[in-house]
Amino acid sequence: MEPERWARVEELWHASLQVASGERAAFLKEACRDDEELRREVESLLAHEKSAVDFIEAPAFEVVARLMAHDKVDRSETDRLLIGKTIAHFRVLEKLGAGGMGEVYRARDVRLDRIVAIKVLPRGELANEEAQRRFQREARLISKLSHPHICTIYDVGSEGGLQFIVMEYLEGETLASRLARGPLPFAQILQHGIEIADALEKAHRAGIIHRDLKPGNIMLTKAGAKLLDFGLARIARPEPAATMSAIAGQPTVESAVTGTGSIIGTLQYMAPEQLEGRETDARTDIFAFGSVLYEMATGQRAFQGKSQASMIAAILSSEPTPLLQLSPLSPPALDRLVRTCLAKDPDQRLQNVHDIRVQLEWTRDAASQAGLPPVTVGRRITRERVAWASAAVLLCAFAVTLGLLVLQPHSQPQGRVMVAIDPPQGYKMGNLESGGPIALSPDGAQVAYAAHDSKGTVSLWVRSLDSLSPRRLEGSESSTEIYGFVWSPDSKGVIANPGGKLVKLSAVGGANVTLCDSFDGLPSSVNDEGTVLACSPSWWSRPSPLQDERPPGKMN
Amino acid sequence: MEAPRSHEVTGLLRAWSAGDEEALRKLTPLVYRELHRAARHYMAGERPSHTLQATGLINEVYLRLIDVGRMDWQNRAHFFAVCAQLMRRILTDFARSRRYQKRGGGVAHMPLDEALVVGSQPDRELVELDDALKRLMLVDERKSRVVELRFFGGLDVKETAEVLKVSPETVMRDWKLAKVWLVRELSGGERRGA
Numbered sequence: 001m002e003p004e005r006w007a008r009v010e011e012l013w014h015a016s017l018q019v020a021s022g023e024r025a026a027f028l029k030e031a032c033r034d035d036e037e038l039r040r041e042v043e044s045l046l047a048h049e050k051s052a053v054d055f056i057e058a059p060a061f062e063v064v065a066r067l068m069a070h071d072k073v074d075r076s077e078t079d080r081l082l083i084g085k086t087i088a089h090f091r092v093l094e095k096l097g098a099g100g101m102g103e104v105y106r107a108r109d110v111r112l113d114r115i116v117a118i119k120v121l122p123r124g125e126l127a128n129e130e131a132q133r134r135f136q137r138e139a140r141l142i143s144k145l146s147h148p149h150i151c152t153i154y155d156v157g158s159e160g161g162l163q164f165i166v167m168e169y170l171e172g173e174t175l176a177s178r179l180a181r182g183p184l185p186f187a188q189i190l191q192h193g194i195e196i197a198d199a200l201e202k203a204h205r206a207g208i209i210h211r212d213l214k215p216g217n218i219m220l221t222k223a224g225a226k227l228l229d230f231g232l233a234r235i236a237r238p239e240p241a242a243t244m245s246a247i248a249g250q251p252t253v254e255s256a257v258t259g260t261g262s263i264i265g266t267l268q269y270m271a272p273e274q275l276e277g278r279e280t281d282a283r284t285d286i287f288a289f290g291s292v293l294y295e296m297a298t299g300q301r302a303f304q305g306k307s308q309a310s311m312i313a314a315i316l317s318s319e320p321t322p323l324l325q326l327s328p329l330s331p332p333a334l335d336r337l338v339r340t341c342l343a344k345d346p347d348q349r350l351q352n353v354h355d356i357r358v359q360l361e362w363t364r365d366a367a368s369q370a371g372l373p374p375v376t377v378g379r380r381i382t383r384e385r386v387a388w389a390s391a392a393v394l395l396c397a398f399a400v401t402l403g404l405l406v407l408q409p410h411s412q413p414q415g416r417v418m419v420a421i422d423p424p425q426g427y428k429m430g431n432l433e434s435g436g437p438i439a440l441s442p443d444g445a446q447v448a449y450a451a452h453d454s455k456g457t458v459s460l461w462v463r464s465l466d467s468l469s470p471r472r473l474e475g476s477e478s479s480t481e482i483y484g485f486v487w488s489p490d491s492k493g494v495i496a497n498p499g500g501k502l503v504k505l506s507a508v509g510g511a512n513v514t515l516c517d518s519f520d521g522l523p524s525s526v527n528d529e530g531t532v533l534a535c536s537p538s539w540w541s542r543p544s545p546l547q548d549e550r551p552p553g554k555m556n
Numbered sequence: 557m558e559a560p561r562s563h564e565v566t567g568l569l570r571a572w573s574a575g576d577e578e579a580l581r582k583l584t585p586l587v588y589r590e591l592h593r594a595a596r597h598y599m600a601g602e603r604p605s606h607t608l609q610a611t612g613l614i615n616e617v618y619l620r621l622i623d624v625g626r627m628d629w630q631n632r633a634h635f636f637a638v639c640a641q642l643m644r645r646i647l648t649d650f651a652r653s654r655r656y657q658k659r660g661g662g663v664a665h666m667p668l669d670e671a672l673v674v675g676s677q678p679d680r681e682l683v684e685l686d687d688a689l690k691r692l693m694l695v696d697e698r699k700s701r702v703v704e705l706r707f708f709g710g711l712d713v714k715e716t717a718e719v720l721k722v723s724p725e726t727v728m729r730d731w732k733l734a735k736v737w738l739v740r741e742l743s744g745g746e747r748r749g750a
Contacts, residue, residue, distance in 0.1 A: 001695055010696075010733060045736050052732075052739040056685070056703070059710035060647045061617065063678050065594035067654065306684070310743025 005038070012042045017049075051313040082120065086110070087159050090118050090166060106169060109154075116154060117170070121163040132163060139165055142230050145206060149199035151219065151228045167228075172221035175292070179215055183299035183327060189334070190364040192218075192225040193293055197357035199227045200289065204282045204353055211280060213288035214269040215295060267311045268301055272344050275312050283346040286353060290341025297334060298326040302342060316344070328465050329421075333363045424461055424470050427451040431458055431481035441491040446507065448473075448494045450482045458482050460496055462507045473505040475512045484522030488530070495523045495532055502534065565621050566635075573638045580645065587646045590617045617710075633719040640709025647708060648686040651679035681742070688741040692734060699734040702727055 001009075012031055019027045024046065032039035082092045082105060090107040096117060097104050107118040121135075136156050143153035155166040175192070178184070184192070196218065203210065210217075210230050219226045267275070271287035274280050294302040302320040305311030320342065323335045337359050343349045350356055421438070423429045429451055438449040445465055452458045460476035463469070476482070478498035485496035493504045495515070502516035502523060521534040565586065572579035594617075618639060685707075693700040698720065705716045706727075713731070717724040 006695055013733060013736075014729060044740060045733070048736050048740040048743065051743075052735040055735050055739050056707045059706075060682060060708045061591070061643060061710055062594070063682065064647050064650055065591050065597075067651075067678055068591055068595035069597075071654075306742055309739045313739075313743060 008038065009041050009045070012038070013045050016042060016046055047317075048313065050316070051309045055309050087118065087120070087162065087164060088155075088157050090116065090164075092118065107166075109166070115169045116166050117168065119165045119167065121165075132158065135163060142208060145203055145208060145230060147199050147202045148223065149195040149225055149227060150203065150230060151226045153230075168226075170219045170221050170226055170228075172219050172226075174216050175218040175220055175225070175296070176215035178220055179295055179299060184296045186297075186330065186334075186367070187364075189293065189296045190360055190367070192220070192296070193360045194357055194364065195225040196227060196289065196292070197353050197360060199225075200282075200285055200353040201357060203230060204285070209280065209282055210285045210288070211274070212269075213285050213292060215292060218292070267315070268303060270315065271346070272316050273346055275315060281346070282352060283349050286341050286349050286351075286356065287343075287346075289353070289356065290338050290349075293334070293341065294320060294323055294338050297323055297330050297338070300326060331363055331367065333359065333366075337363075421447065421449065421463065421470075423451050424472070427453050427461075432456055433481075437484075439485060439487055439494070441487045441507075442489055443491040445491065448485060448487065448507070450485075458498075460485060460494060460498070460505065462494065471507075473507060475503060476505050484524045484534075486523050486526050486532070489526060489528050495526060497521065497523060497534075502532070569635070569638050569642065572642065580642075583642060584646055584649075586621055587617075587643070588650075590621070591650075633721075636705065636709060636711055636715055637719050640705045640711065643710070644686065644704055644708035648682055651682035654679045655683060684742055685738065688738050691741065692737060695737075696730075696734075698722075699730045699737070702730040703734050703738070706731060 012028065015031070016024050016028060025043075028039050028042055032042070082103075083094065085092055087107075089111045090109055093106045093108060095103060095105050104117055104119045107116055108114070109116050136158070139153060139156040143156070146152065151170060152168040153165060154168070157164055157166070196213075200210065200213075208230060210227065212229060213227070217228045219228060269288040269291045271280070271284045274284055291302040294300075298321075300321070303311060303314040303318070305314045323330055323338055324332070337350075337356065340348075340350050341356065350359075421429075429449065431450055432452050438447055440447050446462050447465070448460060448462045450458055451461050451470075456479065458478050458481055460473045460482060461470040462473055463471070473494060473496075476494075476496060476498045480499070482496055482498055485494050487494055488504060492508045492510075493506050493513075495502065495504050497503070497519055498505075500518060501514055502519040502521070504513040504515060506512055515532065519534070523532050523534045526532045565583070568579040568583050572583060689700050689703055692703070701720060702716060705711045705719055706713075709716075711719070713724045713727050716731075717727045720727065
């Protein structure tokens, strides 16, 4: 940028700060006149003003010293001291991982002779005795939460200055590591969503807010989802959470590069009110739950940013990419639910988890009536499963579930999309008696399938993957069953044999093209040049099909 | 390596600012020693007291690095400016190597939310900030120096003004705009995987 121009940007930026925020737009419009670029530049700087408030307020030296402290505690000290040792009556066996509040180890309770997980807080995590007492008190309160989808806390204690929590040992993987492999199938999203909602509901009724709900705190086990670390975020640091505004008042403490420093919990899933240091309540968990549902459906975080500062800006001011855009075949009800959970203003969200659970159950029931396959828990997602889901398509009379291995052209991780395709209103899926196939267009954007109405008329339908309503292909109505239909190589039409004719039915609203007037065969494949291979069912029962061979139809 | 004595430090700083990279190699352990000292405070769970402000902390470091009685620098300002550059270099190198180790250590792709209490974030941000600061220098050199002096050098507004020979008000104005510019620069709409 030219120095004069930059000087002008600077001048306008400072001047805008003197103007009330509601009048800035008008002020800039006036000041920049026709210079749109100048106005945009100043406005984009103004947009980041709030998130820059605490940015780099703590010196780099301190940030690095804290990093070093963290590395030391993390790697050497605790591990070296603990593994093989006994804390109270727990023999520490191995490290399982590290979470927001300390390291987690697998341990044996030597008194009860059972395996437990033990979470050890880093030394100095609790500043003084009062904080330690509060920690113990509140952890006991949480240990009273007994729910099949909440990881049970057995005990809390301290020994030799180490604070620890003993809890149920869970086998499985965290939702976070599961999500690293891509989005979850729709049925699992609902199942786990309902389990999580049920757990949250129980806790909220007991007056306990999680405050750090995120995929890393959800374990997927054989018995379903289990929530970890309930309410611990609050206990560990009872002072107003790690928020920008809270920290602004404590210049030297907790500040990392962005000034947010030793963050409790995870920024990505924090609600706007948490980040702004305002009061949090059950609706704070609802926001985080919305983010988790979003991520389960899309495989992407609802809010993204390169740095903590930009992450905070995203949560406070931007809307996530619409769920249906990333996962077009998700049920609209889920999209709506997630959006309502992610409202910036807590008053605009769904107000309690009970309502969310009911909506999720309703969505699940609607789906299962439509013939979604039952959920199998804890089963690895494999190609066989996809094939199994595809096989279900053929058997299912009302709806089909389509498993697609979507190969994205760019560097996106490979993911699997699981979609439910409902029959058009007033129709049932497939042919009258024998079901019917479903075909994906060569460009991967549409699916074609047969459906029949109550009068027994079969027709072909096409649904674009980014829309929710199917379209009937004009001219596809047939009083007999429609089987082998194939997509034309350009994805613009479907070749089928309704009413005894071989026709290329336009899927883009154009005219149909009759390829062969009298035809009782099944189109079974088409090559890039448009040559259609079709076969007559009568061949199947005859020993010498060549006698009866019809010339293959050539597309125009 | 034997750490240089404090009276040697001034000489090393001067040599480094004149382009002697070998001097940096000798200065680095000194700064590391101070970092470890501060880190131990944090590990012991000592919350910095109210009297020990952040700038106080780093000034203390400078005092220990340099024997003030023997300080024969023509002016404090130059000393601070060189110290800020030194800190920037050493601290970002630390962050860079820490990131490298984390990645090299089998953590291929550490999702942000798996980061620990003070997780893998700050080091990454330090590295990115260092790069962004280089870009800021092309747009507005003085603002990039304000950030270097305050954030990396740990100087307060008055000291920064002294180094740059401008008024403290100007430093504050520069500081505010530079922070916003940098935040915008660092936020540039990341998309996972794309």
